[in-house]
Amino acid sequence: MKKALLALTLLAGAAASPFALAQSAYPTKPIRWVVPYPAGGGSDFMARTAAAQMAIELGQNILVDNKPGGNGAIAVQDILRGGPDGYAVMNADNGHMVFNPVLYKSLTYKVSDLTPVSLIGRVPMMLITTPGSEFKSAKEVLAKAKANPGKYSVASAGSGSPHHLALELLKQTAGLHLVHIPYRGAAPSLADVAGGQVPLAISDFAAAAGFIKGGKVTPLAVFTAKRVPQLPDVPTFAELGLKDMEAYALVGLVAPTGTPADVIAKLQQATAKAMHNPTVSKKFVDFGVEPVGSTTAEYTSLLQSETTRWHKLIRDLKIQLD
Known part of the structure; x- marks a missing residue:
């Protein structure tokens, strides 16, 4: 009888251990x-x-x-x-x-x-350009880059960033030779595109939204399956004939x-x-x-x-x- 009571006591103690109670009550701090x-x-x-x-x-x-x-x-x-x-x-x-x-x-x-x-x-990635640049559409970018290998530079938020890898995906899928210019973050790359120092960039929508609203940069295409609701006039790369071009x-x-x-x-x-x-x-x-x-x-x-x-x-x- 004593052994049974001891076993029950131990079981009850284990069930009510501080660790078990802490987890079931999480969070307590x-x-x-x-x-x-x-x-x-x-x-x-x-x-x-x-x-x-x-x-x-x-x-x-x-x-x-x-x-x-x-x-x-x-x-x-x-x-x-x-x-x-x-x-x-x-x-x-x-x-x-x-x-x-x-x-x-x-x-x-x-x-x-x-x-x-x-x-x-x-956060969707997108291709952007300077307002008034020679590129009026993403289709023009693809055509001109194809005809002029190595002529055009594209800025990104940095080497190894989603922006950079979206660019590499675009280059590989479309068969383009574009020169990658890595920056230390999205903001400085956007500033240089807005100022015309670099003609193109891959940016994320969150970083570029203010620049787009202010008319400082122009979005040309998005790396999404469907168009971004906030930018209904901007096509996806899939619409331009490039499949599996999603990057976020x-x-x-x-x-x-x-x-x-x-x-x-x-x-x-x-x-x-x-x-x-x-x-x-x-x-x-x-x-x-x-x-x-x-x-x-x-x-x-x-x-x-x-x-x-x-x-x-x-x-x-x-x-x-x-």
Whole structure:
């Protein structure tokens, strides 16, 4: 009888262990959301906008902490130090989750260290030019570039960025020789296109939206399956006869691998609710981002398919950044 009572006591104690209770009650304290870029950029905007609504859904404050540098390695190491308990997460883009492992030989983190939670948003890539330039349409760009190999330069936000790889995809698919001019970020590349120093650029819609509204740059074509609703007159590359020409900056929420499944589920549910909130959704759309809020399975599957597609392109073109 005493043994039975002891066994029941031990079972009850295990069921009510602090760890088990902490996970079922998650979150019981503020969450830290690490952003691998400086404050003020698109990634920072998405994190802060989503986090403000997710804090309401989860009933705890979410503190956004910017940790730029090291191709995302500084941010990754920061959240891994906190352990897989769901109280340190980060937003990662396809640079961190897809491109970097094949672009860099000496990357100091592994994608397997991170577990996808939810895709937050997609930012479409687009081809832009200077207003009044010789290019009146994307069709003209394709024709003139084809007839004059190496004559035209195209700016991007930097080597290895989604912008750069979208350019490489365009060059490979259309059989073009365009000269890549990498910048340190989207803003300076846009400024030089607006000023006429570079005739063309691949930009993301979030960065270019203000320039487009102000008439400083002209969008010629988008790397999307369908036309961007905010730019109904701008064609897709598919409409110009170039298939499989989709390219986005994909920004999602990730957590350290080993984070309990119920915690991942709570974070995913809060993300999805936040991204489907009308106020949050409008802020994203106004900023030039397509709000998503996917399931964990959808985000994981997307990363797998993107890895297959882009790794092949990077290896075929022998792009290496270290």
